[in-house]
Amino acid sequence: xxxxxxxxQHIWHPCSQMKDYExxxxxxxxxxxxxxxxxxxxxxxxxxxxxxxxNLLGHCNERVNHAVxxxxxxxxxxxxxxxxxxxxxxxxxxLSPLLPPGLTKFLFTDNGSSAVEAALKMSLQYHYxxxxxxxxxxxxLSNAYHGETVGALSVGGVDLYxxxxxxxxxxxxxxDGPDCYRCPYEKSxxxxxxxxxxxAEQALAEYADTVCAFIVEPLVQGAAGMKIYPPGxxxxxxQACTHYHVHLIxxxxxxxxxxxxxxxxxxxxxxxxxxxxxxxxxxxxxxxxALAVTTQPIYEAFYADYSEGKAFLHxxxxxxxxxxxxxxxxxxxILQEERILETAAENAxxxxxxxxxxxxxxxxxxxxxxxxxxxxxxxxxxRAGKQPFASQRRIGYQIYKKxxxxxxxxxxLGDVLxxxxxxxxxxxxxxxxxxxxxxxxxxxxx
Numbered sequence: 004x005x006x007x008x009x010x011x012q013h014i015w016h017p018c019s020q021m022k023d024y025e026x027x028x029x030x031x032x033x034x035x036x037x038x039x040x041x042x043x044x045x046x047x048x049x050x051x052x053x054x055x056x057x058n059l060l061g062h063c064n065e066r067v068n069h070a071v072x073x074x075x076x077x078x079x080x081x082x083x084x085x086x087x088x089x090x091x092x093x094x095x096x097x098l099s100p101l102l103p104p105g106l107t108k109f110l111f112t113d114n115g116s117s118a119v120e121a122a123l124k125m126s127l128q129y130h131y132x133x134x135x136x137x138x139x140x141x142x143x144l145s146n147a148y149h150g151e152t153v154g155a156l157s158v159g160g161v162d163l164y165x166x167x168x169x170x171x172x173x174x175x176x177x178x179d180g181p182d183c184y185r186c187p188y189e190k191s192x193x194x195x196x197x198x199x200x201x202x203a204e205q206a207l208a209e210y211a212d213t214v215c216a217f218i219v220e221p222l223v224q225g226a227a228g229m230k231i232y233p234p235g236x237x238x239x240x241x242q243a244c245t246h247y248h249v250h251l252i253x254x255x256x257x258x259x260x261x262x263x264x265x266x267x268x269x270x271x272x273x274x275x276x277x278x279x280x281x282x283x284x285x286x287x288x289x290x291x292x293a294l295a296v297t298t299q300p301i302y303e304a305f306y307a308d309y310s311e312g313k314a315f316l317h318x319x320x321x322x323x324x325x326x327x328x329x330x331x332x333x334x335x336x337i338l339q340e341e342r343i344l345e346t347a348a349e350n351a352x353x354x355x356x357x358x359x360x361x362x363x364x365x366x367x368x369x370x371x372x373x374x375x376x377x378x379x380x381x382x383x384x385x386r387a388g389k390q391p392f393a394s395q396r397r398i399g400y401q402i403y404k405k406x407x408x409x410x411x412x413x414x415x416l417g418d419v420l421x422x423x424x425x426x427x428x429x430x431x432x433x434x435x436x437x438x439x440x441x442x443x444x445x446x447x448x449x
Contacts, residue, residue: 090328222268264347
């Protein structure tokens with residue numbers, strides 16, 4: 004059977020211009036192991052983007068496989084309203100002491116965008132039920148990404164995803180976010196005093212009376228091009244939100260579970276949000292599941308006799324799915340028992356040095372930014388002026404296509420190439436991926 008032909012006959016792939024598939028047909032994957040994917044023709048691809056950042060511990064991890072297989076013979080699904088099960092109870096009990104302090108109540112959803120939607124609704128309803136019904140607006144950073152359902156897309160700030168849908172989106176108070184590479188204060192990362200926080204402070208001072216929450220991607224703005232900003236910004240934001248009685252929603256869907264070198268990115272700034280959104284690495288990329296975790300005071304604003312109408316009537320068919328919870332429990336066990344974060348921290352130093360040694364002197368590499376095992380390479384037309392390439396040239400996409408022919412899945416964000424591999428990637432795989440990355444940059448640009 005011609006699987007590619009069948010695919011193109013039926014499937015509309017996400018985040019794609021399907022006309023591109025005329026030149027680059029879909030690659031049909033047959034199986035995977037560790038950091039590698041294998042297609043129907045036996046070709047290998049080192050997956051340095053963790054299959055959209057969710058594959059935390061490598062593909063087909065034996066322990067996670069076993070946990071899901073064991074659970075499927077016991078309970079595959081049950082309504083989560085007025086029913087529960089041990090995998091969900093164990094997961095919350097185990098996660099609670101690992102989270103930033105104060106986060107004790109877990110609301111299950113089935114994907115990251117839905118967790119963001121739940122967090123937004125939770126914040127608005129909290130203020131409504133505690134005597135502040137005028138607090139109905141949200142604040143978010145420029146170039147933010149929080150998902151693609153209507154509420155999540157509203158608080159996002161990447162025009163590529165949201166521009167055409169503006170008529171159906173909420174009116175968000177948008178704050179200029181930190182841009183350390185092109186800092187308007189002409190500061191380097193070494194002497195930064197987070198002067199750029201002034202924009203958020205000013206916006207909060209002006210609008211706080213009508214704002215229920217400020218949502219942020221802690222330390223890494225992913226879809227913006229893996230923009231990495233200092234913990235001091237997040238610390239100031241936490242202080243300001245507390246001062247102005249505005250909830251801080253931390254979207255750690257992409258940064259949670261060790262991606263930034265700590266279990267959660269908020270730990271770098273020693274802050275606790277009012278609501279924390281988790282997904283992706285939560286189940287190791289096995290099954291869709293997400294969490295909106297909040298505090299006891301927020302929970303108590305919804306706790307009343309049914310007749311008062313204060314319940315949080317937000318649900319998903321697959322909330323708390325037992326298979327997904329079992330995968331998540333296995334992920335936690337592996338993280339705790341196999342020194343995953345400690346080994347990843349050691350390998351992160353090696354990876355960072357390798358990437359810098361290989362690429363920093365290239366005339367079109369504007370900046371290399373890193374946190375944990377995440378490394379981003381921003382390509383520019385003019386290094387001195389930090390001028391980007393014309394978008395029509397699709398430099399990142401050309402490099403992506405070239406890398407596939409050499410066995411590396413290096414999916415870019417515009418002209419930002421990035422590595423966000425499984426935490427278990429080997430140094431040999433790092434060496435291979437970086438070598439291919441350099442070869443492809445040179446092939447396309449020289």
